[in-house]
Amino acid sequence: MRRSKLGERLFAGANYTVVTLFTVFCLLPFYLLVISSLTDQKVLQLDGYSLWPRKFSLEAYKWVLRGKPVLVGYQVSTFVTVVGTFLSVVLMCGVAYALSVKKFKFRNQLSFYIYFTMVFSGGLIPWFITCRNLGLYDNIWALIVPMLMNPWWIFILRNYFNGLPGEIMESAVIDGASDWTILTRIVLPLSMPVLATTALFVAVGYWNDWWHGVILLDFADFRPLQVIILRIINSIRAIRQAMAMEGGGALAISSAQIPAKSIRMAIVVVTIGPIILLYPFVQRYFIKGLTVGSVKG
């Protein structure tokens, strides 16, 4: 086999092209989103797409920040994310630590107790009835408590705790340290990378959650951000369906009932804003975090 310089170069060029194109494919929706949120509504309606705002306008953002539902939604989502992430990581660490302590004989049975919930569930409706009976309905805890315990992250934490050097713990025991001291002074400080990864993914889970807000909030006067977005989508959908049935008659309602496109896009931008802003600082953690504890050996 003879290697041709040209062939090698073509191959390398193809690789770079594929990577660049796919990167653009991943980034393009975000770009178009930001551009349409910054474009004047009338221009957007006439021209639609454009790679650059033909008429720059911050009106959409002003509207969004004036509107009460979005601000309340922001507060709700922030509270749920901060409190939920904190409680979730603390509680999961407690369980994961018990599973990792070698002198605790029943840790295997306990692992199975948690593992079983990963492979079998009672299904949605019994879960819903249970939540209602527990009082997790129409209040802020309905958005927090159901997501606190995630078996997947409990096992990731346990695997990481298991991988810590046992000698340090043993010598601490000889020095008379209690389990509490070992956990807070040795295990947790050594586990910062996995704690950061877990907290990050749990926080994103809380921030992006709309499902509990849809199922478990009924008459409450607050909604998380994601549910506000979902409601806008649903009203667009309803109006489009009405239009499809009646012809153009519903056109008049449509402009009155759904926020204009630039406003919709601005709402999406402020919703994903915190993730995008924090992303550059945390991304080095999760690429490592996803492989931590997931590869045997």
Add this chain to the structure above:
Amino acid sequence: MMQLTKPTSTPTASLVSAARERSGVARFLGELHRNRLILLLALPGLVLIFLLKYVPMFGIVVAFEDFRAQTGFFSPWVGLDNFRLLFGSPVLWRIVRNTIILNTLFIVVGTIAAVGMALVLNEIAQPLLRKLAQSIMFLPFFMGWTVVAMMLYGFFDYQSGMVNNLMQSIGLERFSFYEQPNLWPGILTALHVWKTTGSGCILYLAVLVGIDTQLYEAAEIDGASRWQQMRFISLPLLVPTVILLTLLAIGRIFYGDFGMLYAIVGSNALLYPTTDVIDTYIIRALQTTTNFGMSTAVGLSQSVLGFICVFGSNWIVKKWSERRGEDYSLF
């Protein structure tokens, strides 16, 4: 994949003498007492798991009951009536078929995209470009489906969608994407690729990074091109990971990506023929109908089938990896 401890069988003391049994209980309590601090730390979490995961498991009795809100889990018993109703309904075939078709598309296309991207990224020599590309590809993973659904309206909406505007400006007719069920398996698969390729290729890249560089050097000496090295060294070495992850995904084939479908399709009945899956059907039942019994029966059937699939695929992974002298199984 995740290493889970094999559950060891609990020694049951039922067959031994009463004295031994008492000492067994005493030993058990003693063990709990010695580790009371650890248990205390774990207790809140364990109680939550019991309340939110195990209590609903007992709630599957609803599948055999004529559910009433007043009587809750203790409604009148109707035996298998709910299942008879379920298996007689034409909807069942549709939701099962859609769940399997969509998941198969996601598994096949998603795996090809992730493996391909890992192989190509692995060829990028510049570390900075490679890191940047990887970070950007990972970004969609963090977007909620509601956000994606809203962006999608920006593209495909009949009135103001970018795609329709573009089509009109080049002289084509406007097209109502949201009324064409046949297009959606394709659109949803593209979305799946957009959202998961960046995260999916991480594991494959980890494998590629671990390959012994001597293999490539030897191939280099033998005159293999980069393409041949990718094709005959990198790709074959990824196969075990591909098989493993695919089998694990097959284990979850009865669970639809309902977050995606509920946010994107929602109540748009025009798209149900191709996009209505088991999970979305159950949620709709919860919101619109009062027949909790039948919906629970759907959920129970899904859980049981899912359980069989998870164990089946795990068993295959175990047998297959044992032959290779490794253990990739989950449990």
